[in-house]
Amino acid sequence: MNHRPFEDWLLEDEHLTAQQERDLQMHLRGCTSCSAIAGANLALHLARPAIPADGFTVRFGMRLAEWRRQQRWRQILGTIVLVFGGLTLLYWLTGSVLLTALRSPSGWITAAVGYFVFFLASAHLVTEVSIILLDALQNLIPPGGWLVLSLVFAGLGVVWTVSLRRFTQRSEGV
Amino acid sequence: MEGSSAAVNDEMDWVVQAQNGSDEAFARLVEAYQTHVYNMCYRMLGEPESAEDAAQETFLRAFQHLRRYDQKRPFGTWLLAIAAHYCIDRLRRRKFSSISMDQDEEHGGLELPDADGPNPEIEVVHGEQRQEIQDALSRLESIDRAAIVLRYWHEYSEAEIAETLNLTVSAVKSRLHRARRALAGFWQHEAPRHKLERRPHESPAF
Numbered sequence: 001m002n003h004r005p006f007e008d009w010l011l012e013d014e015h016l017t018a019q020q021e022r023d024l025q026m027h028l029r030g031c032t033s034c035s036a037i038a039g040a041n042l043a044l045h046l047a048r049p050a051i052p053a054d055g056f057t058v059r060f061g062m063r064l065a066e067w068r069r070q071q072r073w074r075q076i077l078g079t080i081v082l083v084f085g086g087l088t089l090l091y092w093l094t095g096s097v098l099l100t101a102l103r104s105p106s107g108w109i110t111a112a113v114g115y116f117v118f119f120l121a122s123a124h125l126v127t128e129v130s131i132i133l134l135d136a137l138q139n140l141i142p143p144g145g146w147l148v149l150s151l152v153f154a155g156l157g158v159v160w161t162v163s164l165r166r167f168t169q170r171s172e173g174v
Numbered sequence: 175m176e177g178s179s180a181a182v183n184d185e186m187d188w189v190v191q192a193q194n195g196s197d198e199a200f201a202r203l204v205e206a207y208q209t210h211v212y213n214m215c216y217r218m219l220g221e222p223e224s225a226e227d228a229a230q231e232t233f234l235r236a237f238q239h240l241r242r243y244d245q246k247r248p249f250g251t252w253l254l255a256i257a258a259h260y261c262i263d264r265l266r267r268r269k270f271s272s273i274s275m276d277q278d279e280e281h282g283g284l285e286l287p288d289a290d291g292p293n294p295e296i297e298v299v300h301g302e303q304r305q306e307i308q309d310a311l312s313r314l315e316s317i318d319r320a321a322i323v324l325r326y327w328h329e330y331s332e333a334e335i336a337e338t339l340n341l342t343v344s345a346v347k348s349r350l351h352r353a354r355r356a357l358a359g360f361w362q363h364e365a366p367r368h369k370l371e372r373r374p375h376e377s378p379a380f
Contacts, residue, residue, distance in 0.1 A: 011351050013325075036362035037354060040310065043361070044326040047307050049209060050216035052226060056208045057201055063230050064197070064237065 003031060010037040189249055193240050200240075203249070204233050210250060210328065211257050217323040218261035218316070220308050228264060232257040247337075254328065255338045258320040265316040310360040318353040321346055 006027045009016060016024065028035050101108040141149075185206065191199035211232050216225035235256050236243075243252055311319050320339055324330040330338065336346045 011354050012347075013350070013354075032362065033358070037358035040357040040361035041354065043307055044322065044357070047327070049213040049327055050222075050225065051209050052212040052229060053222075056212070056226075056229070057204045059226075060204050060230055060233050061197075061201065063234060067234060 003027070003034070006031065006034050007037065010034055010041065013041075185249055186245065189240075189243065189245065192237075193243070200237055207233075207250060207253050211253055213327055214254055214257045214320075214323055215261055217308075217311060217327060218258070218319055219264065220312055224264070228257065228261055232260055235260065251330075251334060251338055254324065255340075258324070258339060262316040262320060265319075306364075309364070310357050313360055314353050314356055317341075318349045318356075321349045322353045322357070325350060 006024055008014075009020065009024060024034075028038055185203070188199040188202045188206075192203060208229065212225055212229040215228035215232065216222065219225050219228055232253065236253055239256075243249070311322065314322065317339060321335050321341075324335045324338060325332075332343050332346045332350070335341070335350075336343045339346070341349070
């Protein structure tokens with residue numbers, strides 16, 4: 001028997017029959033490369049597990065307490081930054097408007113009513129235009145086209161959902 | 175058999191209690207798995223201080239993500255997966271830094287005491303073999319090293335290794351094959367002092 005099957009047995013970690021075991025023993029006496037594989041594997045099989053120093057769980061408890069303390073601080077700091085940042089941004093965005101509004105209330109009430117009327121008129125206009133466009137599209141696109149469009153949008157939805165799932169699935173073994 | 179199923183039930187109880195916020199239940203899990211996780215980290219990183227830190231970090235990450243744990247999966251496999259990925263990342267970062275692995279390996283790991291009692295001569299030989307094993311492991315690529323540790327120290331099947339390291343079974347086979355060949359090369363050229371006699375009862379193939 002040539003060298004190859006013995007090397008494969010050792011590298012593949014195969015279970016051996018008693019006869020194969022005897023053949024392998026014979027082969028190992030004269031083959032240095034197979035002896036090296038067998039020797040390395042045997043050393044790994046015989047290696048004992050490393051154990052942590054006493055008090056591992058207690059040290060973990062301390063680490064957990066420290067992590068919780070840091071988390072609390074982060075939350076407090078985050079809240080402070082968010083509140084102050086939000087207030088500053090709000091002041092920067094609305095400060096001048098508020099000051100003007102407080103000086104002449106009639107002016108901003110008129111402006112607000114104007115904006116409201118403009119909004120209502122715009123919404124009405126958009127609805128009218130949409131109805132006209134939909135009527136036109138209904139005549140332009142055949143029923144088959146609507147089916148294709150629906151399928152395209154459904155496909156995009158599926159791709160989006162699958163991508164979200166893949167990105168949110170566990171990473172780094174967690 | 176009944177004992178092992180009772181242990182699994184206990185473990186699941188601890189997991190559920192820990193998921194519901196019980197620190198005591200999580201401490202029991204840490205107690206039960208500390209050696210598994212520490213051994214994984216020690217074999218991956220090669221020095222006790224880093225292994226301790228990595229093992230603690232593994233348990234902390236497990237604690238932080240406990241709600242994501244899928245109870246259909248063995249808890250030990252999930253923990254070792256966290257440990258393996260953390261150590262692989264750490265080794266990658268270490269590769270880009272200037273810290274030498276040789277320097278790290280000057281420290282020896284804490285190992286289980288010899289069952290036959292202290293014998294200085296045997297301990298010296300064991301110490302040298304232990305160092306040789308760490309030297310040999312440190313020459314492997316990090317994922318190959320994790321596969322070897324899971325196979326030999328944790329007796330995982332190829333399918334379990336694949337699940338733990340997010341690989342396919344064929345990729346695990348090829349990585350184990352490559353790692354065994356590399357270890358044999360090291361054993362043949364750099365660790366000739368402690369050639370071990372193969373014992374006939376040892377199977378598979380060793």
